[in-house]
Amino acid sequence: MTVTGDARLGTVDGAHSGSLVASAGAEVLRTPLGLSREVESYDVTFTHLDRAGNPEPDFFTLVLGLSNQRSRFLSGTGGSVTTRLPKGDYHALSDMGAAGIANTVLIRPDLEVTGNTTITFDARTAKPVRITPPDASATTGVASVLVERTYEGVPDYLRGVYPSGFPADMAIGQAGPELPADQAAVIVGAEFNGAPIGDTPVSYRLSWAERGRAPTGLVRAPAKGELAEVRTRFGPGLPDKTYVHGGNARLPGNLLGGVAGMRPVTPLGSAIDYVTTDVQWEWTFLQQNASGAEALLLSTPDVYRAGRRYGKSFNEPVFGITAPASADPYLSRRGDDIRAGLWLFGDKAGNLGDSMVDKARTTLFRDGQPVGELPTAGYGGFTVPPGPAEYRLETEAVRSADLSPFATTVSGAWTFRSDTVAGGEVRPLPLSVVRFTPKLDDSGAAPAGRVLPVPLVVEQQRGADNGRIDRIDVEVSFDDGATWSKAPVVGRTALVRNTGQPGAWASLRVGATDSKGNTVRQTVIHAYRIA
Numbered sequence: 001m002t003v004t005g006d007a008r009l010g011t012v013d014g015a016h017s018g019s020l021v022a023s024a025g026a027e028v029l030r031t032p033l034g035l036s037r038e039v040e041s042y043d044v045t046f047t048h049l050d051r052a053g054n055p056e057p058d059f060f061t062l063v064l065g066l067s068n069q070r071s072r073f074l075s076g077t078g079g080s081v082t083t084r085l086p087k088g089d090y091h092a093l094s095d096m097g098a099a100g101i102a103n104t105v106l107i108r109p110d111l112e113v114t115g116n117t118t119i120t121f122d123a124r125t126a127k128p129v130r131i132t133p134p135d136a137s138a139t140t141g142v143a144s145v146l147v148e149r150t151y152e153g154v155p156d157y158l159r160g161v162y163p164s165g166f167p168a169d170m171a172i173g174q175a176g177p178e179l180p181a182d183q184a185a186v187i188v189g190a191e192f193n194g195a196p197i198g199d200t201p202v203s204y205r206l207s208w209a210e211r212g213r214a215p216t217g218l219v220r221a222p223a224k225g226e227l228a229e230v231r232t233r234f235g236p237g238l239p240d241k242t243y244v245h246g247g248n249a250r251l252p253g254n255l256l257g258g259v260a261g262m263r264p265v266t267p268l269g270s271a272i273d274y275v276t277t278d279v280q281w282e283w284t285f286l287q288q289n290a291s292g293a294e295a296l297l298l299s300t301p302d303v304y305r306a307g308r309r310y311g312k313s314f315n316e317p318v319f320g321i322t323a324p325a326s327a328d329p330y331l332s333r334r335g336d337d338i339r340a341g342l343w344l345f346g347d348k349a350g351n352l353g354d355s356m357v358d359k360a361r362t363t364l365f366r367d368g369q370p371v372g373e374l375p376t377a378g379y380g381g382f383t384v385p386p387g388p389a390e391y392r393l394e395t396e397a398v399r400s401a402d403l404s405p406f407a408t409t410v411s412g413a414w415t416f417r418s419d420t421v422a423g424g425e426v427r428p429l430p431l432s433v434v435r436f437t438p439k440l441d442d443s444g445a446a447p448a449g450r451v452l453p454v455p456l457v458v459e460q461q462r463g464a465d466n467g468r469i470d471r472i473d474v475e476v477s478f479d480d481g482a483t484w485s486k487a488p489v490v491g492r493t494a495l496v497r498n499t500g501q502p503g504a505w506a507s508l509r510v511g512a513t514d515s516k517g518n519t520v521r522q523t524v525i526h527a528y529r530i531a
Contacts, residue, residue, distance in 0.1 A: 045082040045118040046074055048096050051104065051171075053124060055079025061094040061121070062158060063111070066151040085113045091149045091184075093158045094121040094175070102169040105160060107214035108176040109149050109184040119175075126173030127217025129166055133192040133204040134224040134274070140165035141191035141203070144259040145172065147214070148185045148251070161259050166190055174214040181211035187279065188218050189249050191261040197272065201263040205275045207249035227274040228304030232283070235316035235347070236444050237267030238404070242288045245271050245314065249279040250301050253327065257282055267315075268442050277306045285314040285351070287404075294403055295355040297347055300324045313349045317444040318436040318508065319407035320524045321378075322346030322353065323459040329428040330461055331393065331414070333421045336386050338364060338429070342378030344397050344410045348437050350457070355404070360397040366390070378412075388419040401526075406444060409481075409525035416518045430518040431461040432469060434510045436527060438496075445529035448502050454487075454494040456510070467516030477507040481525050484509060500530040 003020060020031040046063075048056040061074040061081075067088035074081050090111040096104045104123040111119060131143075143166045147158040172188065189207030196202055204227070208218060230247070237243055246260035262284070265271050275281050280301035287295040297314050304310055321344050323330050331340050340362060345353035360377035363370060366389045374380040377397035384391075396411035416430040435457040438446065446452045454474070460466040472492070475484040478500030487496045500506060508527040513519045 040087045041084050042087065042113055043082050043116045044085045044113055045080055046092075046094075047080045047118060047120045048094065049079070049120065049122045049124065050096065051102075051123045053122075056096045056121075056123065058098055059094060059096040059121070061092060063090050063092045064156060064158060065090050066149065066156060087113055089113075089151065091147070091156070091158065092119070092175075093145075093147060093160065095160060096121065096123055097169075103167045104171045104173070105145055105214075106173050106175045107145075107147055107158075107186060108174075109147065109179050109213070110176055121175050123171065125175065125216070126171035128219060129170040129172050129188065129217060130219045130221075131166070131188075131190040131206050132221035133194070133206065134222060134227070135192070135194045135202075135204065138192035138194045138204055141193050142259050142261040143190040144187075146187040146189075146249075146258050148187075150183050159259070172214060172218060173216050178213040184213065185209055185211045185251050186214045187249050187251065187258050188215060189258045193261075193263070194274075199266050200270050200272055201265065202272045203261070203263055203274070205247055205249070205261075205273055205281070207258055207276055207279050209249070209251055209279050211251075222276065224274060226277075226306050228277050228306060229309045230273045230275060230281070230283075230302075230304065230312060231309065232271045232273070232312040232314060234265055234267060234269055234271075234285070234314055236442060237287070237315065240289075241294075243267065243315075244286050244288065245284065247273055247275065247281045247283045249276075250282050252280060252301070260284055262286065275304060277304050283312060283314070283351075287315075295345065295353070297351045297353045299351050300326065314347060314351060316348040317406045317440060318438065318524060318527045319345050319347055319353060319404075320410055320435065320527075321412050321433050321522055322350050322435060323431060323433040323461060324350050324352070325459075325462050327462075329426065329463070331429045331431045331464075332426050333418050333429055334424065334426045335422070336384050336420055337381055338384055338391070338418065339381040340364075340379055340393060340395070342395060342412070344378045344395065344412070345399075345407060346435070348435075350435060350459070355397070355399050357397040357399045360395070362393070362395040365392040365394075368392075384418075386420045388417060391416055391418055406526055406528075407524050410523070412520070412522045414518070414520050428461050428464040430464045430466050430514070430516070432466060432512065432514060432518065432520045433459045434472060434512060434520065434522060435459065436494075436508050436510075436524065438528065440528050441531065443529060443531070445531035446498055446506070448498050448500060448530045450498055452496045452498055454496050454508070456489070456492045456494060458492070458512075465516065467514030467518060469512050469514045471512065473511045475509040477509070477525075478504050478530070480505065481507050481509075481523065498530050502530055504530045506530060
């Protein structure tokens with residue numbers, strides 16, 4: 001028997017299935033059938049030419065779909081390769097030439113496929129990349145090319161990473177048309193390791209950005225006075241852990257940045273970084289065990305000015321929930337989906353923080369009734385009934401004192417009203433966070449028997465219907481939360497009398513209600529030591 005399928009019929013593309021059934025009395029034989037109807041697609045030939053105009057046999061080309069989810073990883077030996085792509089919009093990056101010797105990177109941010117076509121990557125259109133640090137003795141670190149392509153308001157990324165720095169004969173250029181500045185951007189960056197000053201690592205992090213297109217070559221040799229100097233200090237650590245620190249370049253609004261070379265740092269030590277000033281810088285601090293990272297601190301992006309010195313800090317207690325200004329909401333609603341994305345283990349400076357935990361939960365209540373509970377530390381999504389209601393979000397995370405003796409338990413609870421959000425809008429929900437920022441000694445301790453001023457920093461989610469907070473209540477415990485006593489608050493400073501014995505821990509609890517009735521309650525067990 002012959003079965004014929006006609007893919008010209010109907011309007012649905014993709015896989016179609018069926019079966020041929022034959023029977024004789026009680027016997028039934030079923031034979032599966034299948035037919036695949038290709039979406040509207042075309043042959044696209046990618047041609048690669050070297051710097052002499054000849055076919056380039058060594059190439060790797062990445063093509064990513066913008067209007068669809070299709071991608072292609074293309075390589076070959078003859079200079080050309082043909083692939084079939086569905087009709088739509090794409091962007092592409094081609095790395096040509098012998099690896100590590102004479103690389104040419106060409107970027108095509110806009111590739112529209114509407115019929116059979118040929119795309120040419122011609123190395124003759126590129127120009128050299130040479131980035132030279134102001135310190136001639138500095139050694140080469142990681143380098144990268146980051147491409148951000150925004151299509152219909154949604155960003156997509158391509159990135160090339162060079163762990164040992166750009167090749168000596170590196171070149172870069174644009175293939176295809178230039179786009180509006182808000183639709184494409186390229187960051188080219190290289191890092192160099194300067195001579196350390198004692199135990200303090202010195203790094204040169206040099207990145208430049210171009211909007212709308214890729215740069216045609218990039219030759220830069222900035223003097224030290226054309227850079228900003230960032231000095232970062234680090235808080236206490238544990239002897240069986242290792243710590244690394246790095247910074248990556250970003251553009252405002254970008255979700256992704258360049259590649260950060262992570263340098264080893266020491267507890268109570270520091271790092272010096274010299275950075276370019278036409279991009280933003282986001283800093284990362286990692287605590288690692290033998291298996292990898294177990295705690296993370298992440299700054300918000302900073303902008304610097306040439307010739308200036310700036311200070312930063314990481315990993316200083318008190319640790320707890322932080323919510324610095326961010327375009328990405330920490331608590332939001334879209335339609336009838338409520339999503340939380342809280343950071344429970346930030347530090348005194350307000351850096352965002354995450355950590356491995358032994359146990360955690362995040363729970364949402366609606367009008368006093370549980371909507372759902374997740375085994376997560378401050379994040380997750382919940383689908384709720386439509387219409388207005390009173391909500392309470394609770395979260396708690398517990399981590400081992402072997403990971404950190406500070407903030408062994410962090411919890412928070414927030415109440416707010418929310419209604420269905422129409423039209424696909426993501427609406428930030430009311431959220432306030434209170435940070436504790438006392439001055440402690442290098443070990444994270446305060447003297448027994450004395451009053452410790454604990455400045456309180458209030459952070460409220462941007463774009464949400466928050467009210468004004470006029471009163472903050474603070475309590476302290478010296479028995480890991482078994483009993484609590486009130487601490488007086490003057491203005492935005494709590495006055496905590498450290499009645500615990502040396503070697504004990506102080507835990508802190510805070511509560512507040514804003515002028516619109518939204519509430520916050522946070523607890524940090526093991527906020528600081530008593531010395």
